[in-house]
Amino acid sequence: MRWNLKSKPQKNKIQTLQKALHVDEIIAILLLQRGIETYEQAKAFFRPTLNDLHNPYLMKDMDKAVERIEKAITNNENIMIFGDYDVDGTTAVSLVSSYLKTLQPNIATYIPDRYTEGYGISYKGIDFAEDNNITLIIALDCGIKSIDHINYAKEKKIDFIICDHHRPGNTLPDAVAILDPKREDCLYPYDELCGCGIGFKLIQALGQNRNQTIKNFIPYLDLVATAIAADIVPMTGENRILAKFGMEVINTNPRPGIKALIQNRKKQTLTITDVVFIVAPRINAAGRIKHGNYAVQLLTEFNLEQATEFASEIEEFNTNRKGLDKQITKEALSQIEENKEQDRFSTVVYQENWHKGVIGIVASRLVENYYRPTVVFTKSGDKLAASARSVRDFDVYNALEACSEHLEQFGGHMYAAGMTLKEENYKNFKEAFEKTVKNTIHPNLLIPEITIDAEINFSDITPKLIRIIKQFEPFGPQNMHPVFMSSNCHDTGYGKTLGSEEEHLKLFVKQDNEEAIAGIGFGLGKHLSLTQNKKPFQIAYILDENEWNGKTSLQINIRAIKA
CATH class of the missing domain: 3.90.1640.30 (inorganic pyrophosphatase (n-terminal core))
Structure with a gap:
């Protein structure tokens, strides 16, 4: 994974916004990164009203x-x-x-x-x-x-x-x-x-x-x-x-x-x-x-x-969906390995009996595994239907447009799309899509990236900081939950893996003489060894809260970890 630490805004802009809003430097940095430079813009961000909707x-x-x-x-x-x-x-x-x-x-x-x-x-x-x-x-x-x-x-x-x-x-x-x-x-x-x-x-x-x-x-x-x-x-x-x-x-x-x-x-x-x-x-x-x-x-x-x-009834449908999603993902991963297609620039797979309702989810799962623009096909009547998913900053819609001579129809967005084609055109499409992706994607885009808003110390984490960050909600694209990085961290020695397959990581992280903070890293269980024997490590994380038995406590949700 690539760690991308955002560049710090200009010092005079940080100080001006700090003074106008009476906030810490970290909050000023986060706001400037979101294009908020004035008191009026900050007011609209923190106190939006329905009257701000357009005619x-x-x-x-x-x-x-x-x-x-x-x-x-x-x-x-x-x-x-x-x-x-x-x-x-x-x-x-x-x-x-x-x-x-x-x-x-x-x-x-x-x-x-x-x-x-x-x-x-x-x-x-x-x-x-x-x-x-x-x-x-x-x-x-x-x-x-x-x-x-x-x-x-x-x-x-x-x-x-x-x-x-x-x-x-x-x-x-x-x-x-x-x-x-x-x-x-x-x-x-x-x-x-x-x-x-x-x-x-x-x-x-x-x-x-x-x-x-x-x-x-x-x-x-x-x-x-x-x-x-x-x-x-x-x-x-x-x-x-x-x-x-x-x-x-x-x-x-x-x-x-x-x-x-x-x-x-x-x-x-x-x-x-x-x-x-x-x-x-x-x-x-x-x-x-x-x-x-x-x-x-x-x-x-x-x-x-x-x-x-x-x-x-819908809960039952969702349970069925989970089972299908798991099974088809397993079959798709096997198909990629059997065909030795792990090193391609794109992933395109097909099996005629895959459930059409879950191929979009399966495409997302394959992106998680191989981090490539991905298309998953199944049989639909006398044609093949597919769902496509992309990686960050790569426009899969444009890639499909470049291969449209092989498609019956297609539509969608930069990151997700759907299409149909005649079965005899499947192989030609697969090669055309691979060629298009290979010729247009920057190699860096094939490595997952975590974008970090700012590097902070545990001493910077205060109730006021957490309270103001909560006011950044709702989070989503272009206003993501702020991700922080801290260096020279140590586990207290109680770190362990969780989950039936030991896929998650539970840590109690210390930095300098600060009090240890509980941390959970979903899908990071394989990195436990990095934290053992008091070895120092860096973490990228979001500030989170854990609710348990009616009590709320600070927890960091660890997104990435490295020596």
Whole structure:
């Protein structure tokens, strides 16, 4: 692993910010690293308000979208809310449908089947709309490249409003309105919203027509925060505001569906990280193992008893998902070793009976193992379907675009994408992808990197420092949990490994004459020898708290360790 210690900001900037905010040097450094240089910027960062959200009508086509929905409500048309089967899609469908149902009853929801329909807008979904006399479809978290599907719907006199956050192609679909801040002609001030976030801007715009204020929309923010956490979008601007207030809803008054998922939690207060590891995988499991409709059913249920039953079903899906994920990862690792492909610049694997619902997770597991841009294929009908995952700072979407002659379709982001191809094109794609990655990736990007915000001593760790760092939450891309480094550390002699396979590391770390601090290093069990016999070592870690039997104590979460 490469240790990358961020360069220290200019001394005069640190001192100016320290003086303005009355904070220690460490806090000033952390803020400057996040682009916060003035008192006003710091105030907006530490005390964000919902009034800081942008006017939704600044988004290109928002006026057209609202006008078409208002016309549908006035004419009592049937409206269908269509969304992808992952967390972002199902939360977006739940959010928009539940709001529209407060305006009129003729609202249907539709989540495509991952196995029979695949990702995005489907012909089957449009046929369902025609059969049920639906004249307007609002597509969420998908649709920006669905040119043929929108034309098909038009022939059936069905209008489309697209709310997407993926990159558009060269041609936009012929929809009534396209809400996507990544459109080149869209001047909306923030272009990193997730699909559910764009759905939120849509209902916010509809609400402004009804003299509703932002306070009317706070109950929907638990869904938006869940989508932001799961979709790993930058934790900046509007995302950070929506996530912060959404977490407050999750911790105080969540909708019954989310309450049912978290009611057995051990922690009093959940963080965005808990949402990533507790709530999101369970919502995702519905679409991966059974059907995304189960997630929408859960998230739109207002009876807690019924929601608890739905959550129990979803828990079972999640247990099945874990088993499949473990088994397929094992098979994929064996395939790489048997084919002696460990030293390639990319990882591309395929087996026809792998479960389509978990290949994305398996791709992430393979990245953890080999740290290469990775594509995992399985059979889907008469074609192959795949999920791609990337390494830090490498754009896998661009790599797929360079190999698009071998693909039927593809879409996604810099770090995650999906695609389909004909089976006879698999080998050609695999070689083209390897060649593209080899020619475009910097060798350093093939070595995992830990980015460290600052080097500190244990004497710098005070209750005030921990309290202020907590106010940096919610954490996420571009506002990650601060990582510190300390040198000349020693274990007190009580260090040990934990876990069934001794994969984790438990230490009691001392530095100079400071009191020992408990540390946990997940997945670092193999490094125990570095800490034995009082040998000095360096650690990279985040400041954490351990809750046990109602008591909270300081703990460092060790991310990396070296002699």
